[in-house]
Amino acid sequence: MWPTTMQGKVMNTGQIEQTANAKLILKEKILLRWRYxxxxxIVALIMAPTTRSLTFSVISDAFFQVGVFVLATLSLYHLVAGYLAKKPSIPLAKQPITQVGFAAFLGAIPGCGGAIIVITQFIQGKFSFxxxxxxxxxxxxxxxxxLIASKPVDGLVLxxxxxxxxxxxxxxxxxxxxRDYLRVEPQSNSQQHYACSSNTVEAATYLWKIILIPAMVISLLYAFQIDPNEFLALPEGTVEFFGGIFALIAIITWAKAKTNAKNQYQEFVAEQQKNCDSNWFSCAVQDTNFxxxxxxxxxxxFALLNQFSGFDLAIWFHQYASFTPFAGVLIGLLPGCGPQIIVTSLYIQGAIPxxxxxxxxxxxxxxxxxPAIALAPKIAIYATLFSTIPALIVAYGYFFLFEF
Known part of the structure; x- marks a missing residue:
């Protein structure tokens, strides 16, 4: 029997596909508005006279003191990852005694690749829970x-x-x-849907290629406490102006990136899906923009709260210091990197311990x-809950030993 609409009209396969595509496009447009x-x-804050100077200064600092170093770090990462991807695959650890340590090492590599490998191997009966x-x-x-770009020693220690x-x-x-706790039967589709789709914004990539070296010079001047305007004989505020403009371009580029309406929350808090086989620098740019x-x-x-409300997060967290490790762990349960980047940003600014x-x-x-939830939801949820226990132990252990 042909599917029918609410008016009782018969819909053929083509009409059904058109309707589905129209709904998908609508969802993408709605999500795009949220991404904007x-x-x-930011534009509204720049337009307002009372917040213009503060906003421009903050986003310029973020660009030169965070964005540039993040791009340099990500470029190195994607360059090495692309090189290794062309080499013969390295066999996974086959000895049960070394698998757990090998899995932890894969987890330390940024991105979702390590988790997908380990979970897939677990489903196939090769790795342990x-x-x-x-x-x-x-x-x-x-x-x-x-964290590595801003505080490399802290990042490596962490x-x-x-x-x-x-x-x-x-x-x-x-x-x-x-080892076989929560083991499930292998699924034929366990590795599909995770080939990232190419979504490079060529203009932004080209712009980053032009400004990266001069921006790195300015970032290093800031790092050594040297005023770049004075050092480069530029009018006061010139560097801050261009830093703010470039930061705004990066934010708009991220907002304009193609979305995946199948999971709107993921598209808002996670890095853009992409194919990094062809252009490692474009992939680094997309991740940096995010x-x-x-x-x-x-x-x-953080800046607006401090200047206009008199509410200092650093003082508040200091007053309720025993709560901050729990808050960090709690936010960590949220999927996606967005909330975690906010936590790391607050740490970089000295707001949290x-x-x-x-x-x-x-x-x-x-x-x-x-991808862990998509591959094996029960396993992912249980594993996440199990990881919360050591997070609390280690966080509060450090708190009572060094911060209490």
Whole structure:
């Protein structure tokens, strides 16, 4: 029997497909409007006389002190990843005693690739459930790039702690529940839908290629506490003006990126899906635009709260210091890198202590949770809950040892 509409008219297959496509386009347009929330707010703050100077200063600082270093870090990462992808595949760890540690190491690599590999191997009966917990515990997502670019020593220390915690937790889980805990039958479609679609914004990529080296010079001048306007014999405020413009372009570029209406929340808080086989620099630019957008959101929110409300987050978190590690862990349960980038941005600005950043890093799974839920939802949820326990232990352990 042919499907019918509410008016009783018969719809053929072509009409059904057209209707489905129309609904998908509508959902994409709605999501696109939500993605424009960030640039619209920034533009509104720039247009307002009372917030113009503050907003421009903040987004310029975010561009030179965060965005440029993040792009440099991401460029190196995508260049190396693209090179290794062309090499013969390295066999996964075959010995059960080394699998958990190997999984934690894969989790330390930014992106969702490590989690997909481990979960797929678990479903196929090759990896243990403890390995799944280890990879999700060690995963920090794109927030790792932000932390490494801004505070490299803290970032490396945090990754080392996350990998160690993930490895120990994975071994404990296997010891308590067995390697085959929650094992499911292999699914024929377990690896589909995760080939990222190309969505490079060529104009933005070309712009970044032009400005990257001079922007890096300015960023290094800022890092060494040298006024770039004075050093380059430029009128006062010139560097800040162009930094603000470039930051706004990056935010608008992220907002204009093609969306995937199948999961609107994911498209808002996760990095853009893409194919990095052809142009590693374009992929680095897209990821940088995403990280910079959420970092700007955190920087602007922090600055506005401090200047106009008299509410200082740093003082508030200091007064309720015992709550901050729990808050970091709690936010880490949210899927996607966006909320985690905000936490990392607050840590960079000194608003939250390292214990909160540590708890968030161990608790959060970044973008890896989306494909994990799609591949094996029950496994992903249980593994996430299991990783929350060591996150609380490590965060509060650090808090009582060094911050209390």
């Amino acid at each position: 929330f960030f640039p619209v707010v 403890g390995s799944v917990v280890a990879v999700l515990t060690a995963t920090m997502g794109d927030a790792a790039f932000l 990754i080392a702690i996350s990998v160690t915690t993930g490895t120990i937790t994975g071994y404990v889980i296997d010891l308590c529940f067995g 990280v910079l957008t959420w970092a700007v959101a955190a920087f602007v929110m 390292f214990s909160a950043q540590l708890g968030n890093a161990i608790s959060n799974d970044g973008d890896a949770l989306f």
